[in-house]
Every structure is written in structure tokens, then in C-alpha cells.
Amino acid sequence: MAKQHIMFKLNGQPIDALVEPRELLVYVIRDQLGLTGTHVGCDTSHCGACTVDLNGQSVKSCTVLAIQANKGEVLTVEGLADASGLHALQQSFIDEHGLQCGFCTPGMLVRAYRFLQENPNPSDEEIRVGMAGNLCRCTGYQNIIKAVKSAAQKLQQA
Amino acid sequence: MIPSGFEYHAPSSVNDALKLLAEHDNAKILAGGHSLLPMMKLRFAEPDHLVDLNGVAELKGIRLDGDTICIGAMTTESELIASEVLREHCPLIVDVAKLIADPQVRNKGTIGGDIAHGDPGNDHPALMLALDAELLIRNSQADRVVPAADFFLGTYWTALEEGEILTEIRVPVFQPHTGYGYNKLKRKTGDFATAASPVVLTLDGDSCRDIRIGLTNVAPMAIRATAAEDLLRGQVITDSLIEQAAEKVMAACEPVEDLRGDVEYKTHMAAEMARRSMRDALERARS
Numbered sequence: 001m002a003k004q005h006i007m008f009k010l011n012g013q014p015i016d017a018l019v020e021p022r023e024l025l026v027y028v029i030r031d032q033l034g035l036t037g038t039h040v041g042c043d044t045s046h047c048g049a050c051t052v053d054l055n056g057q058s059v060k061s062c063t064v065l066a067i068q069a070n071k072g073e074v075l076t077v078e079g080l081a082d083a084s085g086l087h088a089l090q091q092s093f094i095d096e097h098g099l100q101c102g103f104c105t106p107g108m109l110v111r112a113y114r115f116l117q118e119n120p121n122p123s124d125e126e127i128r129v130g131m132a133g134n135l136c137r138c139t140g141y142q143n144i145i146k147a148v149k150s151a152a153q154k155l156q157q158a
Numbered sequence: 159m160i161p162s163g164f165e166y167h168a169p170s171s172v173n174d175a176l177k178l179l180a181e182h183d184n185a186k187i188l189a190g191g192h193s194l195l196p197m198m199k200l201r202f203a204e205p206d207h208l209v210d211l212n213g214v215a216e217l218k219g220i221r222l223d224g225d226t227i228c229i230g231a232m233t234t235e236s237e238l239i240a241s242e243v244l245r246e247h248c249p250l251i252v253d254v255a256k257l258i259a260d261p262q263v264r265n266k267g268t269i270g271g272d273i274a275h276g277d278p279g280n281d282h283p284a285l286m287l288a289l290d291a292e293l294l295i296r297n298s299q300a301d302r303v304v305p306a307a308d309f310f311l312g313t314y315w316t317a318l319e320e321g322e323i324l325t326e327i328r329v330p331v332f333q334p335h336t337g338y339g340y341n342k343l344k345r346k347t348g349d350f351a352t353a354a355s356p357v358v359l360t361l362d363g364d365s366c367r368d369i370r371i372g373l374t375n376v377a378p379m380a381i382r383a384t385a386a387e388d389l390l391r392g393q394v395i396t397d398s399l400i401e402q403a404a405e406k407v408m409a410a411c412e413p414v415e416d417l418r419g420d421v422e423y424k425t426h427m428a429a430e431m432a433r434r435s436m437r438d439a440l441e442r443a444r445s
Contacts, residue, residue, distance in 0.1 A: 004166070021166035021208065024195075043159050043199070045192055045263060046348050057236075057265040063195050064266070067166050068212065111262065132347040133260030 006070040010035070011079030019066045026050045026061035029076060037077040037106045041135070048134030051107035052076050058114045060133070077106035080113060088158070089113055089151040098147035100138035108134050112148045121152060161198035168210045172217065172325060175209050176298050179321045182207040187323065189232060189271030192263050217270070217325060220244060229327040231270025236261070238269060247331040250338040250356060254285050257342050257354075273309075274324045276316040276379065279350035281342070283310050283380030284372030286327070288356040293317075294326035301325075310379040335361045337445075339438030341431040342374070345418065351375045352418040353428035355407075357435035361443045364394045371403075371436070376411040376428040383407045383432065390436075400436050404429040 003018040010033065019028055029052070030036050038061060041049035045063040052061045053075035054068075080087040089112050092098065099105045108131070115122070115130040122130060127148050128141075136144060165182075169175040179185050186205035188194060189212075197203040211217055217232035220241045227248055229238070238244060238255040245252055258264060258272075258281050272282040273293065286293070286306035293304045295318060309317045318324060332338070342354035354374035360367045369390050371383040386406035393399055413424035 020163065022161045022163055022198075024160070027160070044196055048260070048262060051262055058262045059265055060262045063192055065166070065191075065195070067168075068210065115261070130261060133262040 004067060006067055008069045008071060009073040011075055017066070021065065021067050023066045024062055025052070025054075025064045025066045025069055025074070028066040029061065029074070035076055035078050038110075039103055039106055041103065041107075046135070047104070047107075048111060049104050049107040051111045051134060053110055053114050056114075058111050058133070075110065075113070077109050080109060087113070088154040089116070089147070092147040092151035092154065093144075096143050096147035096150055098139060098144045099136075104134060104136045104138075108136065108144060112151065116148070116152050116155060120156060122149070124149065159199035161195065162201060162204045164198075164205050165207050166210065167207060168213050170213050170215070172214060172296055172323060175211060175214060175323060176296065176321070178207070178209045179323070180298055185209055187211060187274075189274070190234065190263075190267040191271075192259070192267050193271065193275050193277065211323075222247065222331070225331050227329045227331060229269055229329065231274075231324045231326060232268050233270075235259070235264035235267045235269070235272075239264070248289070248329055249332075250289065250340060250358065251285065251329070253338075253340045254281050254356060257281065257340070257344075260348050263348070269327055270324045273327065274316060274318055276310065276312070276314045277350075278310075278313055278377060278379045279375040280380075281351065281354065281374060284354065284374040284382075285340075285356045286372075287380055287382045288358045288370045288372035289329050290358075290370060292328040293324055294328060295322050296325045297322045303328075307382075310381075313378045315379070332358075333360055335367075335443055337361070337439040337441065337443030339435030339442070341434040341438070343427050343431055350418075353413075353424055353431050355428065355432040355435045357432065357439045359395075359436070359439035359443050361440075366390050366393055366395050369436075369439075371407065371432055373407065373410065373428055373432065376413040376424055378412070381410060383410045385410060386432070395436070395440055400433055403436065404433045407432045 039049040041047035045060045050062040055072045185207035188208045188210040217230045219230045235255040272280045291306045304317045337359045339357045343352045351374045356372040359369045386403040408429045411425040
């Protein structure tokens, strides 16, 4: 099938890419654009490691076609930190030991980033529901919940 | 995993989408994509053309039209959960949507896709039966309305014909003295139901004027437990009647054994989900 030209913003930067319609967003981000922070875990939309922000919503980029991001805005884990340093969520995941192997962490961070915009002051239970699409096989989740809560408090004070 | 090649189309109107479906052989409609794309990755589905409805604005949104709630087929699960109209007039849909998959999947998954896919494990089909919904279908000639009761014909088999699009779901607003319940057993977040049951119940004084009991994932398609409903209709519902109705629910089940359990387990769990939903519905109808 012929490749098609798509344009979108990736972490604020304009991107031009040629993609086959069958190419999934996560593979274009990783293999063609070289941003490998977004991980492929299950490749079946269960684990959430591939979570990115597409047009202001969390989605699993293994189950979205790249061509569907045409004219859209995508945020990946590489877009969280800025010139002033790590995002509050990233620092909280370090401080609260919200990761061990780190494989799920990019998806966790990008999902938590959007979740805290939807609910800036969540309860533990709300965090569990809001983060339910992201699996972690190391931490047992407790420290992830703590990290999201701690980041929420920091962001509220900021 | 990468799907086999296809040509991608992104129409901006239902009419354009219908034209594309008519022009191309082996075309499939793309809604949220969380059933279709995994099937395409596994090559269980290999469409030559994909018609993406995500850019069709007229298929989105929830509005009240007199006593009917009209839900665009491309309305996402997240949008159902956030809807004030649904919370006020049909909160059962909100409760069901909250238990579907996870936040990311609910941002993509649509009510129309969930219904049109014809998967007995999906949550909306049995819900549509319990709500007595009407499904608006458009083809190149006309619109037609199919009652949910006539829509689900078998596994991955619905009343939708080739080249047709499910455009709108029409649900009557809850009448006074109506109660509802939804109970779903699943092994983990994101899994399909082992068994689930939506129930809608309307009281007339103390007695049951009408009740509809839907069942998810315990038959080739979503079904209603009509024998159980017949037992309760016109009666003052007691614990012992609910037990008798639960027996009728079990008799209606024809589940297939899989990793979620064997036939006996699933049948009992379906009855338990229905029992809980009947109790919830009764309590809400009385308050």
C-alpha cells in the first residue's frame, strides 16, 4: 500500500512522516521518529506501557493507527521534563520508589500526567481507578499510588 | 504485530462513509478500534479498506428528545460516563460504561462499536436489551430502526447488513419508580465479563409492573432471561421469588467453557450477578 504523508505535533515539535495506513502509532514514534521512551509491552492494549497523550486524552498507542494522529498533538514521556528539570511526577516516582525495572514507567507517567489534569486532587481510590489501564509487575502498585499522590500535592502547591 | 495492508479512508459525513462502503469490496468500519485492530493484527480480519468514522461529527453526542435519549454511535465510553443527561435520565448506562476496560480504552471505545461488533462478551448488547433500546441504522437508501431485541443474532452476527452503518442508539428515559442494577464478574480490570447482568425494574405500588433482565457472555449472543422476567412481572417481589427467578436465569444460560470458567461455574455466576442486580434494582425502585 502506498505511504501517506501525515503531520502532527510530537512533544510540541512539528513532525512530518510518511506512513503506511497499517502502521501503528507506537511503532512510528519508536522506529521512525526514534523516541523509544514509549514502550511496547503486550501489544494488545492491556498493559498500558505504550500509553501516550493524543489530543489531550490518554490512549494506548499500540492500538491507534499512526495515520489517526494526522493533524493531532501527541505527548510522550520525552515531553514531560523541560529546561527547568524533571516533571513533578518523574521526581515523585524517584522519591517514592514508584518503579523497579522501569519498563511500565513511561506509560505510568504519561497516564498520570493526564489523570492529574482530569482530577488534580485525587483520593487513593480515584488514583487506582484512573491508573487501572497500566500494569506494573514489580512494585505492587503501592508506591505508584504514593508517587501520583505526592506529585498531585506538589503540582497543587506550585 | 502489524495488520496486513489496507487503504485508509476518513470520511467526515455518514453519507460519504456509506458511499465508501458501497464503492469498495471487503471494507470494514473503524470505530474505537479496540476490537478490530487486535483482530487485524492477528489476521483474523484482513479488510482491504478501512473506513474510519472518528471524523464524523454527526455520529457523536448525547441529546434528549422528549422522553428519548439519543446517543450517537461514535460516542465514547468516557463521554457516556461524563454525560449529565445520562446521569439524570439513565444512570445505568454510566454504571455499565465505568466497568468497561480501562480509562485509555474507554477514551477510544464507542457505544456503537461495542454494539455492532456482536460480541456476546461486550457489555452494551445486554444493556440495550435491558433498556429496550432502539438502534437506528442507515444505508444508502434510507434509515431503519431495529429494536435491540431483534438486533443480536449470534456471535459476531447482528441485524446490520453489508454496507450499513449503526448511527444512533435510542433509549427511553427512566420512568418514575424505576430501579436498575448492573453487576459484573471479571477476573481483572480490562477483562471481559465472566458473567454480567443489567436489570431494569419498574414498580406499580408494591408490585412489579415490568422487569427486563439482560445477560452478558453466557450465550452465543446477549440474551434476556424472559422466563425469569415472566415470573416476576405483576408480583410483589420477595427474596424467595428472586431465588426462583435466579433458577430461571440459570436455565437460560448456555455458556462455553474457557479460561474464565466451566459451564457450571459461569451459569451460577450469571445467576448471582442477576440476583444482585435484581436486588439493587428493587431497592432503587422503592426509594
